[in-house]
Amino acid sequence: MIELREIGRTYLRPNGERVEALRGVTLRIERGEFVAVVGTSGSGKSTLMNVLGLLDRPDEGSYWLNGHDVARLPVDEQAALRNKRIGFVFQSFHLLPRATALENVELPLLYSDRASLDGLGRRALEAVGLADRMSHRPSELSGGQQQRVAIARALVNEPDVLLADEPTGNLDARTALEILDVLSALNAAGRTVVLVTHDASLAARCGRVAELQDGRLVRDERAALVAGAAR
Amino acid sequence: MRAARLVGSSLTAMGRYKLRSGFMMLGSAVGVAAITLVVSVSRGAERKVLSTVRQLFGDSSVLVMAGGGTLMGGPRAGAARLTVDDVDAVAHEVPGLDGWDAQQGLGVTSVRRGEKSAMSRVLGGTERAERVWSRGVSRGEFFDAAAVGASARVALIGETTARELFGSEDPLGAEILVGSVPLRVIGVLERFGTDLHGMDRDAELLVPLTTVMRRILNVDTIGAAKLLVRRREDVASTAAEVKRVLRARHGLSGGQPNDFSVVSTVQVQKMVDQARRVLFLFLPLAAAIALLTGGAVSAALMLASVSQRVAEIGLRRAVGARPRDVALQFLLESAVTMMAGGLGGLLAGTLASRLAAARLHLPGDVFSWSAVALGLALSCLVGLAAGVLPARRAARLSPVEALR
Numbered sequence: 001m002i003e004l005r006e007i008g009r010t011y012l013r014p015n016g017e018r019v020e021a022l023r024g025v026t027l028r029i030e031r032g033e034f035v036a037v038v039g040t041s042g043s044g045k046s047t048l049m050n051v052l053g054l055l056d057r058p059d060e061g062s063y064w065l066n067g068h069d070v071a072r073l074p075v076d077e078q079a080a081l082r083n084k085r086i087g088f089v090f091q092s093f094h095l096l097p098r099a100t101a102l103e104n105v106e107l108p109l110l111y112s113d114r115a116s117l118d119g120l121g122r123r124a125l126e127a128v129g130l131a132d133r134m135s136h137r138p139s140e141l142s143g144g145q146q147q148r149v150a151i152a153r154a155l156v157n158e159p160d161v162l163l164a165d166e167p168t169g170n171l172d173a174r175t176a177l178e179i180l181d182v183l184s185a186l187n188a189a190g191r192t193v194v195l196v197t198h199d200a201s202l203a204a205r206c207g208r209v210a211e212l213q214d215g216r217l218v219r220d221e222r223a224a225l226v227a228g229a230a231r
Numbered sequence: 232m233r234a235a236r237l238v239g240s241s242l243t244a245m246g247r248y249k250l251r252s253g254f255m256m257l258g259s260a261v262g263v264a265a266i267t268l269v270v271s272v273s274r275g276a277e278r279k280v281l282s283t284v285r286q287l288f289g290d291s292s293v294l295v296m297a298g299g300g301t302l303m304g305g306p307r308a309g310a311a312r313l314t315v316d317d318v319d320a321v322a323h324e325v326p327g328l329d330g331w332d333a334q335q336g337l338g339v340t341s342v343r344r345g346e347k348s349a350m351s352r353v354l355g356g357t358e359r360a361e362r363v364w365s366r367g368v369s370r371g372e373f374f375d376a377a378a379v380g381a382s383a384r385v386a387l388i389g390e391t392t393a394r395e396l397f398g399s400e401d402p403l404g405a406e407i408l409v410g411s412v413p414l415r416v417i418g419v420l421e422r423f424g425t426d427l428h429g430m431d432r433d434a435e436l437l438v439p440l441t442t443v444m445r446r447i448l449n450v451d452t453i454g455a456a457k458l459l460v461r462r463r464e465d466v467a468s469t470a471a472e473v474k475r476v477l478r479a480r481h482g483l484s485g486g487q488p489n490d491f492s493v494v495s496t497v498q499v500q501k502m503v504d505q506a507r508r509v510l511f512l513f514l515p516l517a518a519a520i521a522l523l524t525g526g527a528v529s530a531a532l533m534l535a536s537v538s539q540r541v542a543e544i545g546l547r548r549a550v551g552a553r554p555r556d557v558a559l560q561f562l563l564e565s566a567v568t569m570m571a572g573g574l575g576g577l578l579a580g581t582l583a584s585r586l587a588a589a590r591l592h593l594p595g596d597v598f599s600w601s602a603v604a605l606g607l608a609l610s611c612l613v614g615l616a617a618g619v620l621p622a623r624r625a626a627r628l629s630p631v632e633a634l635r
Contacts (some may be wrong), residue, residue, distance in 0.1 A: 083551020108550035
């Protein structure tokens with residue numbers, strides 16, 4: 001479903017320094033996979049996530065999503081793809097502080113072409129177990145609940161892939177596991193999930209681990225190998 | 232459909248950022264209120280000016296005043312040596328005149344009836360005043376030439392003075408006192424209203440000219456005269472001719488200034504046009520500046536809001552907003568908020584112009600749909616203009632940077 005071929009991305013720091021965030025990354029992700037992207041900070045994880053999420057454009061290589069090369073599509077078409085095909089979950093949740101949980105979840109629908117939006121937000125919140133928190137504001141929710149609202153928001157448009165960038169980075173260990181359980185359950189239900197994390201124990205619970213180092217993909221291991229170690 | 236949803240969400244945003252919206256609305260409201268007030272009061276003032284000028288001057292006339300009199304001021308005793316004979320001579324020598332009336336008056340003075348008294352302007356005129364000033368009596372009779380010839384002790388009374396002295400009683404036939412001179416009321420003057428100075432012209436007494444001159448003031452000069460010109464296009468030349476005749480009669484040589492002043496409807500028309508320009512150009516311009524100031528403040532507030540909501544903008548981009556959706560959101564937020572403030576301003580402005588109209592004795596009904604449309608359109612326009620810069624800035628943010 002997702003195929004990155006020889007992706008390169010180079011930044012220019014304000015001081016003129018060149019940073020090669022990604023170098024020749026080739027990665028294929030099939031529908032229904034649960035992939036953990038690991039690496040130290042500065043290894044290129046976030047850049048990879050931004051490229052996968054069509055928020056950033058690679059300088060080299062191609063990105064095939066559902067059989068189309070999308071890396072160089074016009075800005076507006078990429079926005080439409082983000083809306084329809086991709087769901088984002090961030091480390092810092094990025095909820096609108098003055099909006100209710102339901103309003104937050106329904107935000108992507110504002111930019112959707114769907115004819116009927118009735119009940120989609122409600123159903124997404126129910127799916128993450130927050131049916132009774134619809135009209136709470138983020139400040140009235142725990143960290144775990146806030147991240148679940150964010151997951152519901154990522155799901156509301158039924159995307160092909162869920163991209164979670166350090167979704168547990170701001171949460172305590174127990175809540176982190178809770179969030180991972182939510183993601184695992186979604187994956188079990190058929191959703192493709194890509195999880196960026198620096199936490200090896202979390203990564204170990206995913207079906208596949210891809211490790212980045214200095215912008216290069218240095219390891220790509222399938223479930224059978226890592227599953228045993230985690231349990 | 233997406234646009235409709237965006238409008239809805241901008242209304243929601245207005246509620247979410249109450250403080251910012253409140254200040255923006257205040258700026259817009261003040262501007263629109265000022266424009267509404269100025270436009271409707273100017274409109275009332277224009278109607279007032281035109282109707283009063285028509286009442287005083289008619290279509291074509293020349294006003295002669297003793298001394299350096301002012302246009303709208305009443306005639307003044309003792310200013311110079313304008314006499315009935317002067318006006319009579321003018322009427323004979325200048326062609327194209329259609330009648331004249333001379334005036335002499337006391338200004339505002341106390342008029343008594345038994346125990347009661349009323350402050351009232353006392354004015355002397357000829358029997359021709361009825362036609363020349365287009366103001367007759369609503370009850371009773373106007374005094375005739377014989378009364379003027381005999382310096383008859385009679386008076387025509389204005390409605391206000393009648394009410395103050397007589398209440399609901401019939402003033403006709405009753406006797407009133409001006410100074411120590413008793414006058415019999417023979418008629419009630421037609422209602423006039425207030426003049427351009429805001430003076431109530433129904434608090435007035437009209438007495439035969441000779442009665443004022445000989446019995447009350449004991450003078451042989453007049454304060455002013457009004458000459459009707461038969462043909463409108465002759466007004467300017469007639470005014471010049473009147474000047475020439477008067478200068479000759481007063482023996483003024485080349486270098487000496489006039490000891491009288493002449494005002495024609497042509498000049499009045501010029502002054503009215505000038506006043507109009509002030510009313511319809513400069514005042515609304517001044518009010519529009521208030522709205523522009525509000526717009527500038529709003530632009531600054533919206534810019535601050537964009538900086539404050541960088542993460543939100545990044546998020547919206549991530550969930551599928553195109554740059555133009557983000558731009559539209561901020562434009563709409565600005566326009567919707569300013570229009571909401573504009574509505575408030577319309578309300579306040581309309582109320583204020585009602586009050587102003589009542590205080591200034593202007594024609595009452597000042598509400599107009601065109602003012603409402605203008606106020607809303609202007610506030611919407613200013614809102615859009617104020618939103619342009621913030622919207623561009625928001626749309627140009629890179630989503631990756633914004634989400635960091």
